[in-house]
Amino acid sequence: MKSMIKDPSLAAAGLLKIEWAKNHMPVLNLFSERYSKEKPFAGSHINICLHIEAKTACLALALREMGAEVALAGCNPLSTQDDVAAALAERGVNVFGIHGADDDLYFECIDRSLGNNPDLIIDDGGDLVHLLHTEKRALMDRIIGGCEETTTGLNRLRAMASKNELCFPMIAVNDADCKHLFDNRYGTGQSAWTALMSSTNLLVAGSTVVIAGYGWVGRGLALRAKALGARVIVTEIDEVKALEAIMDGHDTMSMNEAAALGDFFITATGNCDVLRKDHFEVMKNGAVLSNAGHFDVEINKEDLKMMTSEIMPARENIEAYCLKDGRKIYLMGEGRLVNLACGMGHPVEIMDMSFAVQVGSLLYLKEKGKELEPVVNPVPREVDKKIAALKLDSLGKSIDVLTEKQEKYWFNR
Numbered sequence: 001m002k003s004m005i006k007d008p009s010l011a012a013a014g015l016l017k018i019e020w021a022k023n024h025m026p027v028l029n030l031f032s033e034r035y036s037k038e039k040p041f042a043g044s045h046i047n048i049c050l051h052i053e054a055k056t057a058c059l060a061l062a063l064r065e066m067g068a069e070v071a072l073a074g075c076n077p078l079s080t081q082d083d084v085a086a087a088l089a090e091r092g093v094n095v096f097g098i099h100g101a102d103d104d105l106y107f108e109c110i111d112r113s114l115g116n117n118p119d120l121i122i123d124d125g126g127d128l129v130h131l132l133h134t135e136k137r138a139l140m141d142r143i144i145g146g147c148e149e150t151t152t153g154l155n156r157l158r159a160m161a162s163k164n165e166l167c168f169p170m171i172a173v174n175d176a177d178c179k180h181l182f183d184n185r186y187g188t189g190q191s192a193w194t195a196l197m198s199s200t201n202l203l204v205a206g207s208t209v210v211i212a213g214y215g216w217v218g219r220g221l222a223l224r225a226k227a228l229g230a231r232v233i234v235t236e237i238d239e240v241k242a243l244e245a246i247m248d249g250h251d252t253m254s255m256n257e258a259a260a261l262g263d264f265f266i267t268a269t270g271n272c273d274v275l276r277k278d279h280f281e282v283m284k285n286g287a288v289l290s291n292a293g294h295f296d297v298e299i300n301k302e303d304l305k306m307m308t309s310e311i312m313p314a315r316e317n318i319e320a321y322c323l324k325d326g327r328k329i330y331l332m333g334e335g336r337l338v339n340l341a342c343g344m345g346h347p348v349e350i351m352d353m354s355f356a357v358q359v360g361s362l363l364y365l366k367e368k369g370k371e372l373e374p375v376v377n378p379v380p381r382e383v384d385k386k387i388a389a390l391k392l393d394s395l396g397k398s399i400d401v402l403t404e405k406q407e408k409y410w411f412n413r
């Protein structure tokens, strides 16, 4: 196999990023050290479709250390960091991703990565699984199973499983506590705001921030916006989540009302058309629009284009949509995942946990995958507990242990 990357000469910069990340991923490092002699993945071909950046590189290298032959494709054309891709290719991992790829090249990269004829896969968002169930069906017989990283990917898998269309077991990595409680909430809470603030260089304190969706990602975005001094408005379609937002100290209203008030908008729903024509029509001049959900469907770019006389570059990763009525609306990262298209993705320590869950789940699949049904399976509770324990350990933190009396009382309630 031959990697498809932008420029091999970028490797040195990529290696520095990988080294930095590795030095801050104690749990993943413990896994790779623990299994480097035993090599539980010897003979396994693992295909990974994830954001090609430094933390993902550490995961790919850890799996290789544990014996796997690894191929990595990007799961989003704007999140690929070409220097990291070059560094990984130099280290002998087959890498398929080029920053800014158009749709055809993006899918060609995933397609070519499957040349490693995988028996285990990691997907982020569902494009790899989709390809395997359509154009690449011939490869499915060898696949023991796979892991899905994110909420949107799980929604797609559950829709397939409900129609009996899923052909191999998938593990719901996103639903592990050590994943969504930290990654979706605190990971996106920090990384989206880091990307927004560094890309715009604008002040958040005193501004009005509209967050669409109060799931795990929305909660983190709202929490951090509030801490930065913003007035936070949450929009929801679920009454309970809307109430939760109110009791967390935010305001809640429909997007029709919020659209006219926001300075910054962040969508985090996994749904489409969350911001659309009616909303653009009443937005303030200078409103900044961004999306933290998996696909670039949350902000309806077609509607925005229809109202626009000219699209101009405003700053790196920001386009100004100059509306026919004279207002300007700014769109971050083409409406793709703002924290990855305009930033570096989640903090390293967060991905340490998410990727440790991936490794724990792959080990489970390697051992038990052939006994699992072709449905969406949970991450075993022991994997979650083990990773939390290792993380606490790495932070030098201890917890209480039940006394004999407490144990009896607790388990006989």
Ligand code: NAD
Binding pocket: 150, 151, 152, 153, 180, 183, 184, 188, 212, 213, 214, 215, 216, 217, 218, 235, 236, 237, 238, 241, 268, 269, 270, 271, 274, 292, 293, 294, 295, 337, 338, 339, 346
């Ligand atoms: P979730 O299911 O916990 O929350 C989604 C929320 O959106 C729900 O509360 C739902 O009621 C609400 N919603 C749906 N349609 C809506 C609409 N039209 N208007 C307002 N609210 C609406 O999901 P999550 O874990 O918070 O993930 C949200 C999205 O973010 C997914 O696409 C997921 O894949 C993605 N994600 C991104 C990152 C990142 O790094 N940017 C990290 C994790 C997850």
Ligand code: ADE
Binding pocket: 050, 051, 053, 055, 056, 124, 149, 150, 187, 340, 344, 345, 346, 351
């Ligand atoms: N870095 C690598 N994968 C990521 C993900 N799914 N979310 C945020 N940052 C990441």
